[in-house]
Amino acid sequence: MLPPFVVVPTYHERDNLPPFTQRLWAAVPDARLLLVDDASGDGTPDWVKAQPQYGKQLFILERAGKLGLGSAYLAGFAWVIERHRSEPCGAVVQMDADLSHKPEAVPELLAAIERGADLVLATRYREGVRVTNWPLRRLLLSLGGGLYVRTLTRMPFSDPTGGFKAFRPDKLASLDLSQVRCDGYAFQIEVTYMAWRLGWKIDEVSIIFEDRFAGKSKMSGRIVREAVWRVPWLALRGKVPPRTAS
Secondary structure: OOOOEEEEEEOOOHHHHHHHHHHHHHHOOOOEEEEEEOOOOOOHHHHHHOOOOEOOOEEEEEOOOOOOHHHHHHHHHHHHHHHHOOOOOOOEEEOOOOOOOOHHHHHHHHHHHHOOOOEEEEEOOOOOOOEEOOOHHHHHHHHHHHHHHHHHHOOOOOOOOOOOEEEOHHHHHHOOHHHOOOOOOHHHHHHHHHHHHOOOOEEEEEOOEEOOOOOOOOOOHHHHHHHHHHHHHHHHHOOOOOOOOO
């Protein structure tokens, strides 16, 4: 399999980056990593550019401010897809830098892509609740959110709100990301919903999810409210056409 490209949005994640990168390359030595940094102000770009892997396996896309999780992923996907045309990759992985998404699980996602999946969802809930060190309130919010999404959209996945995923690059390139309207955590739901309605082969891989290593969660009331009203909008919107050739 060709080396994967891992896309990670960062905002005040500088303290997490040394252990994250060390563990990622220990698990997948040939992985290429793109950090999409929203002007963190914590020295993230300086740290990246001081690493020996910079420009080879480590890249950074610097943005002008805190522009949102969804737009960070969209910018990262566009960057990777453009590079894929001249330097093909085997998969595009999206994950967080805070170590709640364990780098050691990336090979399992890549294996599912090799087996023929177009999209692989890392799930916290298929084999019981596989979450550690989370407050009960946050766990109930996640479980309730997943039930809400499945009920309204009819998606059959055990963890439709998760943000740890792997895409087959050509399938990701075929998705018309200009149609994506959600920006917070609802972005995760919307992209999976688009892929599902387009008939992609979607697989799930069970992971253990652990609360972040350092820093503060970006979850907020605004993010939750967006997800609440965007899910019915997605269900009413229905099937999304694939991207047309340009």
